[in-house]
Amino acid sequence: RTRPLEVLADSAYDEIQIRKYLRRRAIKSNIPVNIRNRKYPKRGRPTRLEYESYRKRGTIERFFAWLKMGFRKIASRYERLNVVFKGLLDIACFLLCWKKFQEAF
Structure with missing residues (x-):
């Protein structure tokens, strides 16, 4: 198996344990902050979110939704x-x- 370089996830996965797990394994986490997941507001430097790579997440999720709809x-x-x-x-x-190619032409 290969180790991923980066994990893209939605804000439901914004937990300290998940971020620590990824950091221990030298995997970059690209998870937006979810204020509702925190009991107390987080102090200090906010976590970095790269919007360019996070925008690709929608394309990937849509692809897997098409796979699951059409192929049981x-x-x-x-x-x-x-x-x-x-x-x-x-x-x-x-x-x-x-x-998709046929629909385009």
């Missing part, structure tokens, strides 16, 4: 072997891209 085998993962599941993912990605 992928949403519930019936396949036991990783090779078969990866093959299904490749086919589903190709079909989604093909469909």
Whole structure:
């Protein structure tokens, strides 16, 4: 497995434990601050949020929503072997891209 360089998450994942876990593993966290998650307001320097990379999160979530809507085998993962599941993912990605390409022209 490979370690991700950055984690993009919505403000529901804004917790101190999650940020510490990611920091220990040298993974950059790009999570907006959620004021409702904190019992007391946070003091000190606010956490940094890179808006350019955070904007890509919507595209990624939309892609996975399309996958789960159109391909039931992928949403519930019936396949036991990783090779078969990866093959299904490749086919589903190709079909989604093909469909979007046809809609564009």
